[in-house]
Amino acid sequence: MDFTLLLMIAVFVASLVIQWRLQATFGRFSQVVSARGLTGAQVARAILDAHGLTGVRVEPAPGVLTDHYDPQAKAVRLSEANYASPSLAALAVAAHEVGHAVQDAQGYAWLRVRANLWPVASLGSNLGPILVLVGLGLGAVGLAKLGIYLYLAVAFFQLVTLxxxxxxxxxxxxxxxxxxxxxxxxxxxxxxxxxxxxxTYVAALASSLATILYYASLLGLFGRREE
Known part of the structure; x- marks a missing residue:
């Protein structure tokens, strides 16, 4: 079996383990109430106000672990459970999302770089694999290589995300x-x-890199592949 395919499988399994551990850890500590009993929303609001970010809203978001900071709307959005929960897990997640809001307010360089990379990374994520597969199917090596270059933008975006x-x-x-x-x-x-x-972000980067290596192997960029 091709080494790059084995690598993809290994990274996939590792990603599943990380996701499982995250869900297990989050599930465990979402049942443990903090001593002060404040909710995720209350903690997020207090941290924002302490940093002078009174204009940044704290809003509930539907779904599970859908917590995020929206720099365009200037809003910290917490999944409904974390918004209303006083658990240790909810407070950790809420404080993390506020961390992004503070990064934004302070002009944190890597956050700006990531925002600028997002359009090309989104294009690469959607179009890259398609170009690779179509290029391989048609024998159009140049097209397939373009797909790999686009997918490299995804990996670079994930690297900056770390x-x-x-x-x-x-x-x-x-x-x-x-x-x-x-x-x-x-x-x-x-x-x-x-x-x-x-x-999980480290796993996502590893998955993208393994995928790129596999695509490159299919194109024979590492030499002639053994049948």
Missing amino acids: PVEFDASRRALEFLKRMGFLAPGEMGPARQVLQWAAL
Whole structure:
């Protein structure tokens, strides 16, 4: 079996394990109520106000783990469960999303780079694989290579995402500790939730790189493939 295909399978399995651990960790600590009993929405609002971001809204979002910061709308959107929950997991996620809002307000460089890369990364994600497969089917090597180049933009976007996400988690833990939202014994669970969430971004990058290598192998860019 082709090494690059084996690599893709290994990365896929590792991604499943990371997702499972994230869901298990989040599920476990979503059942543990913080000592202060504040909800995710209350903590997010308090951190934003402490940083002078009174114009950034905190809103509920439908779905599970749909939490995100919308830089265009200037809104921190928390999944409905995290919005109303006083759990350790909810507070960790809420503080993380506020971390992105603070990054935006402070002009954090990597956040801006990621925003500028998003259009081409979105194009690469949607069009890249199609061009590769069509190019292989038609024997149009140039077309397939164009698809790989577009998919490289996806990997680069995911690479830039890593410092953005890790920095937001670092900020989140700092907010929760400094502002006294979590007791010392509650910081460990919050850190675990954010660490496993961050690893999903690492897994996404690894998956994209493995896919690119596999496409390159199909095109014979590493030499003639053995039948």
